[in-house]
Amino acid sequence: MEISTFVNDLPKVELHLHIEGTLEPELKFALAERNSIQLTHSTVEEVRASYNFNDLASFLTSYYDGMNVLRTAEDFYDLAMAYLTKAASQNVRYVEMFFDPQAHTCRGVSFDTVIHGLRRAQLEAEKNLGIRSNLIMCFLRDFQAEYAMATLLESLPYKAWILGVGLDSDETGNAPAKFTEVFARARQEGYLLTMHCDVDIKDSIEHIRQVIEDIQVARIDHGTNVLENPALVEVLADKGIGLTSCPISNTWVSDGSKIELVTELVSKGVKVCINSDDPAYFGGYIAENFQLVADEGKVDNAFLAQLSRNAVDISWAPLDLKAAIRAEIDEVLSRN
Ligand code: ADE
Ligand code: ZN
Numbered sequence: 001m002e003i004s005t006f007v008n009d010l011p012k013v014e015l016h017l018h019i020e021g022t023l024e025p026e027l028k029f030a031l032a033e034r035n036s037i038q039l040t041h042s043t044v045e046e047v048r049a050s051y052n053f054n055d056l057a058s059f060l061t062s063y064y065d066g067m068n069v070l071r072t073a074e075d076f077y078d079l080a081m082a083y084l085t086k087a088a089s090q091n092v093r094y095v096e097m098f099f100d101p102q103a104h105t106c107r108g109v110s111f112d113t114v115i116h117g118l119r120r121a122q123l124e125a126e127k128n129l130g131i132r133s134n135l136i137m138c139f140l141r142d143f144q145a146e147y148a149m150a151t152l153l154e155s156l157p158y159k160a161w162i163l164g165v166g167l168d169s170d171e172t173g174n175a176p177a178k179f180t181e182v183f184a185r186a187r188q189e190g191y192l193l194t195m196h197c198d199v200d201i202k203d204s205i206e207h208i209r210q211v212i213e214d215i216q217v218a219r220i221d222h223g224t225n226v227l228e229n230p231a232l233v234e235v236l237a238d239k240g241i242g243l244t245s246c247p248i249s250n251t252w253v254s255d256g257s258k259i260e261l262v263t264e265l266v267s268k269g270v271k272v273c274i275n276s277d278d279p280a281y282f283g284g285y286i287a288e289n290f291q292l293v294a295d296e297g298k299v300d301n302a303f304l305a306q307l308s309r310n311a312v313d314i315s316w317a318p319l320d321l322k323a324a325i326r327a328e329i330d331e332v333l334s335r336n
Pocket of ligand 1: 018021056063168169170196198249277278
């Protein structure tokens, strides 16, 4: 995909990025070798060829399988450093990265190992690449709520390094309401709240209603099915609850990019932004996602800049950083 100069230059903010979903096959092989792990595939091409998902569940199988090579703090550092380097090259100024501690603690890798590796990469990337970042800890919704609560408690000594909590993994049969208590406690502890409401999932509207009315999240990850319920769309617009949409990811787990839903939601006053989700698996980082919006949505540069501003607005970045990125977006738009 050819990335236009404008899309590349546009200052960007990424709010929906699973750091474990940035594990490229090349790094997977390098870490497997370092940790003496035998992979089922023998070449990078074979690994990429195995990525033929047609729904969320088939993607998640590959995603969790891939993580098995992540063992030491250095592995998590290398993973995050590779992503932050790529993001900085695409003019991402600020990123809120999801991480899935339970996907590691459940196989014997400690919380401390994971977060120390990620943290070191964040500090180094800020200093050397000028990209700022924060962490959002996601609970796996297909595990018991008790395990999520235990993970929340385990995270408390590292609270200064974690900005918010999210909910991801297999949504079918795992409604937001299962985690009401966990999220109430997370709020009490000072964490900001977001949750996945994946695209075209069974009971999607009821899940979206729960996250807005019962859990009272600040943002929703994906969530574009809200258009099926105009009253909830109005609530999102009125309360400034934003959506983090992931067009390329949508093409893999559903029946299209859903870009037409993004433009419709924006026209109704909902702050939607564009993100990459699991770029190593879906084959596109944030610039490729913006380019797909430009090509398929037939939108102009001003609209792309609006999408980038939406990300700034609904991000949890410090106010001075938000102001600086907005000014830069305006400057790049005025040059084009
Ligand atoms: N975990 C990683 N990526 C995810 C996605 N797109 N939806 C749900 N869980 C995920
Ligand atoms: Zn996601």
